[in-house]
Amino acid sequence: CNPNNPTGTFETVKDIENFVSQVPADTLVLVDEAYIDFVSEPNATAMDLTKKYPNIVVMRTFSKAYGLANFRVGYAVFSKEVAEQVQKVRLPYNVNSIAQVAATAAFKDQKFVDDVVKNNAEQRTQLEAFFDEQGIKHYQSQANFIFFEYQDADKLADYLLHNGYLIRTGLRPNWLRITVGTADDNQNIEQLIKEFSK
Ligand SMILES: *Cc1c(COP(=O)(O)O)cnc(C)c1O
Numbered sequence: 001c002n003p004n005n006p007t008g009t010f011e012t013v014k015d016i017e018n019f020v021s022q023v024p025a026d027t028l029v030l031v032d033e034a035y036i037d038f039v040s041e042p043n044a045t046a047m048d049l050t051k052k053y054p055n056i057v058v059m060r061t062f063s064k065a066y067g068l069a070n071f072r073v074g075y076a077v078f079s080k081e082v083a084e085q086v087q088k089v090r091l092p093y094n095v096n097s098i099a100q101v102a103a104t105a106a107f108k109d110q111k112f113v114d115d116v117v118k119n120n121a122e123q124r125t126q127l128e129a130f131f132d133e134q135g136i137k138h139y140q141s142q143a144n145f146i147f148f149e150y151q152d153a154d155k156l157a158d159y160l161l162h163n164g165y166l167i168r169t170g171l172r173p174n175w176l177r178i179t180v181g182t183a184d185d186n187q188n189i190e191q192l193i194k195e196f197s198k
Pocket residue numbers: 001005032034060061062063064069070072073074
């Protein structure tokens with residue numbers, strides 16, 4: 001998964017290629033790029049590797065930066081060899097017609113995606129700066145969430161929930177994953193974390 005969920009960390013195409021080149025040719029490597037749009041580095045996608053390595057599959061979803069969660073639509077890029085096998089097992093009509101129309105419209109609306117990605121990058125930088133200021137340990141994120149360490153993580157999550165913010169617990173003891181929100185939400189979150197930490 002690149003960027004990874006829940007850490008938000010990112011591997012370069014070079015590192016992924018280095019890995020794939022050492023994997024036996026009859027072993028399939030899936031690269032899940034659900035969060036790839038949020039990466040601030042240029043040339044982040046491993047898509048081109050599918051031309052060189054028939055055993056690599058790159059998967060994408062419209063559920064994240066494109067805002068179509070619950071439409072159940074995404075796509076994957078892979079070699080003809082893999083396509084023949086996928087064709088045998090995929091369900092008929094696996095992407096319904098409404099989802100297809102939504103995905104096509106979303107794909108054409110790159111301005112929306114650009115705005116989402118830009119806002120996310122700004123707010124992610126802001127939230128990371130806040131965590132640094134507070135001495136809260138976190139991974140450097142290239143996604144739309146930040147994974148951070150907090151003593152009493154579950155109690156903090158409860159406090160945030162009672163104030164209207166649901167964040168992800170239970171991934172690792174004393175670690176939480178928070179989604180990067182709007183500027184207003186992030187300001188509220190920062191205020192709430194400060195109050196709770198007192
Ligand atoms: C959201 C997500 C997906 C894809 O989600 P769908 O809604 O099923 O398209 C895939 N991998 C990861 C890690 C995700 O977070």
